[in-house]
Amino acid sequence: MEIFRPQSRRNILSSSSDAVSVPTIPLYRSAPSLDVRLEEFESFAIDRLRVLKGISDGMSRGKKPEEMENLVKDLWKVNMRQQHASEVLHKDIISHFALRLVYCRTEDLRKWFLSMESALFRYRFRLLKNAEAQRAVMEEFDLPYRAVSNVEFESIKEKLGQVARSTGQPLPTADAIFYKVPFEEVPELVAGRKVLISQGYAYVAMNQIVSLVATLFRSQLSKTLILTNRKWTSSIREQEKHRLTPIVEAMCSSYLGPDYSQSREYADISLKDIDQVAKSSFPLCMRHLFDKLKEDHHLKHGGRMQLGLFLKGVGLNLDDALAFWRAEFSKKVGLEKFEKQYAYGIRHNYGKEGKRTDYSPYSCTKIISSTPGTGDHHGCPYRHFSEENLRAALGRMGVNSRAMEDVIDKARNRHYQLACTLTFEALHGMPCDAGINHPNQYFSDSRKILQSKA
Amino acid sequence: MIPQQESDFNLNHLKLYYGKLFPFADLCRWVSYGNDANHPGCDQSYMGRREFSFTLVDDIYLRFQSFNNVHELENSVKEKSPVKIDIGPVYSVDPAKRYAYAQSENNVFTPVERELIFDIDMTDYDDVRYCCSGADVCLVCWPLMTIAIKVIDTALRDDFGFKHVLWVYSGRRGVHCWVCDGKARRLSNEQRGAIADYFRVYKGNENSHKKVSLTGAALHPFLATSYTNVLKDYFEKNLLTGQNLLATEERYEKILSMIPDESIASELRGRWQDGRRSSSAKEDINVVRWEQLKQLLQSGKHKAQGLRRCVEEIVFCFTYPRLDMEVSKHMNHLLKAPFCVHPKTGRVCVPIDPSRCDEFDPTTVPTLSQLIEELNYESSRSDVDGELNRTSLGNAITLFRSSFLQPLLKACKSCLEVTSIDTIKRWNVHSTVELSRSILTLIFSYNCNRSSGERKELA
Numbered sequence A: 001m002e003i004f005r006p007q008s009r010r011n012i013l014s015s016s017s018d019a020v021s022v023p024t025i026p027l028y029r030s031a032p033s034l035d036v037r038l039e040e041f042e043s044f045a046i047d048r049l050r051v052l053k054g055i056s057d058g059m060s061r062g063k064k065p066e067e068m069e070n071l072v073k074d075l076w077k078v079n080m081r082q083q084h085a086s087e088v089l090h091k092d093i094i095s096h097f098a099l100r101l102v103y104c105r106t107e108d109l110r111k112w113f114l115s116m117e118s119a120l121f122r123y124r125f126r127l128l129k130n131a132e133a134q135r136a137v138m139e140e141f142d143l144p145y146r147a148v149s150n151v152e153f154e155s156i157k158e159k160l161g162q163v164a165r166s167t168g169q170p171l172p173t174a175d176a177i178f179y180k181v182p183f184e185e186v187p188e189l190v191a192g193r194k195v196l197i198s199q200g201y202a203y204v205a206m207n208q209i210v211s212l213v214a215t216l217f218r219s220q221l222s223k224t225l226i227l228t229n230r231k232w233t234s235s236i237r238e239q240e241k242h243r244l245t246p247i248v249e250a251m252c253s254s255y256l257g258p259d260y261s262q263s264r265e266y267a268d269i270s271l272k273d274i275d276q277v278a279k280s281s282f283p284l285c286m287r288h289l290f291d292k293l294k295e296d297h298h299l300k301h302g303g304r305m306q307l308g309l310f311l312k313g314v315g316l317n318l319d320d321a322l323a324f325w326r327a328e329f330s331k332k333v334g335l336e337k338f339e340k341q342y343a344y345g346i347r348h349n350y351g352k353e354g355k356r357t358d359y360s361p362y363s364c365t366k367i368i369s370s371t372p373g374t375g376d377h378h379g380c381p382y383r384h385f386s387e388e389n390l391r392a393a394l395g396r397m398g399v400n401s402r403a404m405e406d407v408i409d410k411a412r413n414r415h416y417q418l419a420c421t422l423t424f425e426a427l428h429g430m431p432c433d434a435g436i437n438h439p440n441q442y443f444s445d446s447r448k449i450l451q452s453k454a
Numbered sequence B: 001m002i003p004q005q006e007s008d009f010n011l012n013h014l015k016l017y018y019g020k021l022f023p024f025a026d027l028c029r030w031v032s033y034g035n036d037a038n039h040p041g042c043d044q045s046y047m048g049r050r051e052f053s054f055t056l057v058d059d060i061y062l063r064f065q066s067f068n069n070v071h072e073l074e075n076s077v078k079e080k081s082p083v084k085i086d087i088g089p090v091y092s093v094d095p096a097k098r099y100a101y102a103q104s105e106n107n108v109f110t111p112v113e114r115e116l117i118f119d120i121d122m123t124d125y126d127d128v129r130y131c132c133s134g135a136d137v138c139l140v141c142w143p144l145m146t147i148a149i150k151v152i153d154t155a156l157r158d159d160f161g162f163k164h165v166l167w168v169y170s171g172r173r174g175v176h177c178w179v180c181d182g183k184a185r186r187l188s189n190e191q192r193g194a195i196a197d198y199f200r201v202y203k204g205n206e207n208s209h210k211k212v213s214l215t216g217a218a219l220h221p222f223l224a225t226s227y228t229n230v231l232k233d234y235f236e237k238n239l240l241t242g243q244n245l246l247a248t249e250e251r252y253e254k255i256l257s258m259i260p261d262e263s264i265a266s267e268l269r270g271r272w273q274d275g276r277r278s279s280s281a282k283e284d285i286n287v288v289r290w291e292q293l294k295q296l297l298q299s300g301k302h303k304a305q306g307l308r309r310c311v312e313e314i315v316f317c318f319t320y321p322r323l324d325m326e327v328s329k330h331m332n333h334l335l336k337a338p339f340c341v342h343p344k345t346g347r348v349c350v351p352i353d354p355s356r357c358d359e360f361d362p363t364t365v366p367t368l369s370q371l372i373e374e375l376n377y378e379s380s381r382s383d384v385d386g387e388l389n390r391t392s393l394g395n396a397i398t399l400f401r402s403s404f405l406q407p408l409l410k411a412c413k414s415c416l417e418v419t420s421i422d423t424i425k426r427w428n429v430h431s432t433v434e435l436s437r438s439i440l441t442l443i444f445s446y447n448c449n450r451s452s453g454e455r456k457e458l459a
């Protein structure tokens, strides 16, 4: 077990934990001075990542604010649970700072992390519900804004009422608190014309304050991410080459679902059912490879790997796999050439040749980030197909025209896995709340539904 | 109509224009924002970090040009005779040397300042003007631009508190707006987007202007003020009759289709179809029909939500400014410099006084050939004042100076004087950033020596 030893050993967290534990939200302004175990560093980070990925999924599904609030509440409860309140806080902070390191490294990563962390913050703030707790967070931000004075309130009361009516809010009462804030600090409220703006100031009502603190949170985080990135490239990456760097570099692309490398249902499908099963339960990426293989009696390396490992994951044993590939390839290259050139690769996938490593089936993330060239058929169709081809392929799968538009829309907006999830839902007539993260998950979820129907 | 005056654009004339008339010094004083003075608060590198780009004849496009002072700019323009000069953002480093910086580990080539800009083009109004279409404009449709200037200018000043707003005729069929306050120049893309969205009333995607949807029990004060102070009057007193919005079946059908209540629409249709002119034949048919429509929709028995709002929606649809959102939302968009000559019309992109924008007439804007003629004529007479004053460009330049440049530079000067104090304040704000950075010290036990790159950003 490795421990990071900070120079200073003040333990801020333990001292604060004996106070009555008010559920509050850290602003992650200062790093905790405490020992972090390497495995905690990683596992806490992964748990938080599950929360963030859940939020990302919810947002791209277009969930409403109230639904998001519940989603965040659940995600947080499930993934961040610890025995004591102080440990939750501890985990909260460690995991945030760990992910900060993971996600500081490129513009895209920063952007994603920034919007997910800001959303998380926003909903946690909303979930505080009681005004006291909210004000406590505001105080920590040290907001330099004053509430609007009575005199000023009287002079703009009418316009404030107009804004309230235009947004369907109740009219401000005489004791309502408004903050006068430079309009730049509440871009969201400006964009939606949710506030009165006059002479450069936005008049923000108490119940809109979440937008203000979320914006502040976001801009602070944005700055620190850039600084962290500089530090990362200038020293940490090199210095932590053997310890943190591998963890950090693997994490952002890590697939968080179950491991499909060892199918529990080995021999679950056999050669004779494979055509039928491919039709009913393969995700589009695999279905496409499967169809192309049947059509051309050949697949290039990338395609053989993607489909081969998938088939291993769904439970096709080595003998069946060899028979399957042999049947197709021999039609094109002849039996002899197949045994000489291709059989090795298949055994290799099953760990029977070469280094004898057991290769895991590819996750969606991996497939989506692959770069198929000409003549290649691997990759994720939602990403790698033209819109026209994607439409045709979905049509062949049996996606109806109404669902089709949703799917195409998601794909267009680069939510590939979501597009796949919607396809799954359309074809099975059942929701798939977890979303599709792995072709083998698509397969097993599909089998489950079809078997329960049968 | 302003005819397409291809012939009016002549490269030799353009050379003469750049040689004798183009106000290089004013342009540079503007984009230097006072940093060209000798005050200790001045940033001498400021002008040199601004991107200019030139379009040469034959569509050769030179981006990322930069100039340290007016002489460099003037020499380059005179040498290359660009048919168009665009102004881009101020970057963190000299844009001409961006490759050198891109190779360093931290890619520091990024826009840091940019005027908040708006681009309004008549082609976006093609579905609400019947006088001309596409690239043409005339005095019947130009009021649409006047409305845009009034609405946007008022909100920029009254709502957002900006003071230095420059409006420029685009040379053919639209107007450009430059908001130049320091605060505006430093807005982030997100903040720019928020302002652009504040101005947006058209539903659907950004490029569709077809549908205006006003929901809610009241209009936001900004929209309400725009409506009562500008839109309503221009619609009823100008566009309604100018564009004959209700004169023919095709045209009134378009408006009837915006009424959600089918029975009211068909009642009006019934009245208008038999062509029977009510009351007096002297009254304009558009006005008569509009009054009937209003009366039906706003009468007591149709108090229903949405129906009363419907009159407003129609007015908004036919008058409200249509902005090219993308231009305003991003710092690195380019926009044509004032005083360029439009290569198709030959007209000079002259400033427009927003307080007198209803007097602006695009058909009398000086053209290149006209200016050259004046120059030739005048030079045969005794040489008294500078060349400028003797041509019709003089007024435009006087306007630029008196209503825009002078107040701007005055504000810049007093702003530069407090810069040093400001810098100290900003250092303090950033101390919270320093704190979060200590994660690296604390968790990983590293010494954080602030690199020079960071210092630059913080300062």
Ligand code: SF4
Residues within 6 Å of the ligand: A283, A284, A285, A286, A363, A364, A367, A368, A379, A380, A381, A382, A416, A417, A420, A436, A437, A438, A439, A442
């Ligand atoms: S989202 Fe995943 S399962 Fe679906 S097609 Fe793409 S890679 Fe295959």
Ligand SMILES: [Zn+2]
Residues within 6 Å of the ligand: B129, B131, B132, B133, B136, B137, B138, B139, B140, B141, B142
């Ligand atoms: Zn016209």
